[in-house]
Amino acid sequence: MPYNTRNHMMSTFSILKQHQHAALALTFLLFVSAVHAGYVNSILIDFGNNSSYRSTNVVNPGVSNAYWNSLDYGSAATPRSYNNLVYSNSDASTIDITFSNVPPATGWGSGDSYNGPAGTSLDFNTSDVNGNVLGVLGQKAAVFDYYIFGKFILQELDSNTYYGLTFFGSHKYNNASGADDNITVYRVFTNNWGATAYVAAWSNSLTVGVNANNNRDQVAVITNVTPEANNTLRIGFKGAKSNFGYLNCMKIDVFMIPEPAGVLALLVVGWCAGRVLARRTR
Numbered sequence: 001m002p003y004n005t006r007n008h009m010m011s012t013f014s015i016l017k018q019h020q021h022a023a024l025a026l027t028f029l030l031f032v033s034a035v036h037a038g039y040v041n042s043i044l045i046d047f048g049n050n051s052s053y054r055s056t057n058v059v060n061p062g063v064s065n066a067y068w069n070s071l072d073y074g075s076a077a078t079p080r081s082y083n084n085l086v087y088s089n090s091d092a093s094t095i096d097i098t099f100s101n102v103p104p105a106t107g108w109g110s111g112d113s114y115n116g117p118a119g120t121s122l123d124f125n126t127s128d129v130n131g132n133v134l135g136v137l138g139q140k141a142a143v144f145d146y147y148i149f150g151k152f153i154l155q156e157l158d159s160n161t162y163y164g165l166t167f168f169g170s171h172k173y174n175n176a177s178g179a180d181d182n183i184t185v186y187r188v189f190t191n192n193w194g195a196t197a198y199v200a201a202w203s204n205s206l207t208v209g210v211n212a213n214n215n216r217d218q219v220a221v222i223t224n225v226t227p228e229a230n231n232t233l234r235i236g237f238k239g240a241k242s243n244f245g246y247l248n249c250m251k252i253d254v255f256m257i258p259e260p261a262g263v264l265a266l267l268v269v270g271w272c273a274g275r276v277l278a279r280r281t282r
Contacts, residue, residue: 008208010074011192012261015193022151023096027043029044029194031155033252034221038255038256038257039107039253039254040150040256041070041087041088041089041091041254041269042087042088042136042251042252042253043085043086043088043093043095043250043251043252043254044062044066044067044068044069044084044088044137044139044142044249044250044251044252045068045069045071045089045097045154045249045250045251046068046069046070046071046105046139046142046145046147046248046249047071047073047111047145047147047150047247047249047250048071048072048111048113048144048145048146048147048248049070049071049072050070051072051111052068052072052073052111052145052274053110053146054112054113054114054122054145055072055109055111055112055113055145056070056113056124056144056145056232057070057141057241058070058139058141058244059141060061060090061084061122061134062141062142063131063135063138064136065088065141066088066089066136066139066214067087067088067089067090068088068139068142069082069085069086069097070099070141070142070246071099071111072111073099073150073151074099074145076101076244077101078097079098079099079100079101079111080099081097081098081099082096082097084096084280088183089105089137089138089157089238093254094155094156094158095154095155095156095252096154096155096156097152097153097154097155098152098155098276099150099151099152099156100151100152100153102151110147110148110149111145111147112145112146112148112280113145113146113148114145115171115172115173115214116143116144116145116146116170116171116172116214116248117129117140117143117144117183117214117216117248124140124141124144124145125140127140127143127144128217128282129143129170129211129217130216130217130218131180132179133216133217134217134219136251137166137219137249137251139170139249140268142248142249143168143170143248143249144248144249146169146170146246146247146248147246147247148244149237149238149244149245150236150247150248151234151236151282152234152235152236153192153234153235154227154233154235154252155231155234156196156225156231157232157233157234158227158231159227159229159231160227160257161254161256161257162224162226162254162255163226163227163233163252163253163254163255164187164221164222164223164224164225164251164252164253164254164255165186165188165203165221165223165225165235165250165251165253166219166220166221166236166250166251166252167184167186167203167206167219167220167221167223167247167250168207168209168215168219168220168223168247168248168249168250169184169208169210169215169220169237169245169246170207170214170215170216170246170247171209171214171215171246172209172211172212172213172214173209173212174208174210174239174244177215178241180241181239181240181242181243182207182208182209182210182239182246182247183205183208183240183241183242184205184206184207184208184220184237184239184240184245184246185202185203185205185220185234185237185238185239185240185241186202186203186206186220186222186235186236186237186245186247187199187201187236187237187246187260188200188201188202188222188225188233188234188235189205189235189236190228190234192226192234193234193236198270199226200225201222202222203221203222204220204221205220205240206218206219206220208245208246212220219256224253245250256267
């Protein structure tokens with residue numbers, strides 16, 4: 001077949017255009033990555049400690065060399081507060097947590113480990129979870145105990161930050177007390193706890209267990225949460241049918257929100273880089 005100069009030129013032009021598009025796409029991807037590369041740290045919370053009923057602390061550092069906050073609810077009359085929760089790298093944060101005793105009071109904040117991931121053994125080492133899937137949340141002493149129902153407030157948050165919340169709930173025989181509710185839903189409130197409370201965000205429904213089978217590796221997630229004007233987040237959980245809900249442990253991921261000026265600068269830099277790359281491929 002004779003050599004076709006026109007076809008060769010068109011093919012070369014097509015390749016150069018593809019390179020130009022690839023350069024522009026690469027620039028755009030770099031810009032998007034830079035905008036969203038705001039991860040700062042995470043906070044791990046174990047609901048239950050040595051002071052809680054049939055519960056235990058996490059001995060730090062735990063899985064993946066991560067540090068935990070093992071917390072006790074206190075009592076219905078005097079819920080406890082904890083200041084400066086530690087990040088998973090052991091640095092102190094400015095974030096505080098206060099448990100709430102807002103009604104309904106029956107069972108509110110009650111904790112235990114019985115029929116949790118360790119069944120009736122009361123030994124956290126026998127906690128039946130899939131650590132390969134749960135990762136850092138697969139800490140056996142953290143998944144071992146749980147709270148039934150619950151409300152708490154995260155305080156001293158940063159208005160220039162958004163947060164990701166990951167919840168793990170696990171429990172067997174959820175109909176043992178007549179409260180037949182295998183599903184727990186986790187919610188973020190923005191104004192109050194009462195009948196007129198506004199739910200700003202809620203998680204996917206988490207099946208914490210069915211009969212003798214407890215949840216081993218599923219989590220509920222709420223993403224891109226920003227604090228209220230007073231730099232707080234109100235978090236509550238209960239069964240999907242308004243019966244018992246369960247929370248064993250959770251992770252709070254902290255992300256910085258890029259300043260508008262910084263985002264604009266990145267956009268300009270990305271556009272200029274794209275133009276330069278495009279010229280080089282002409």
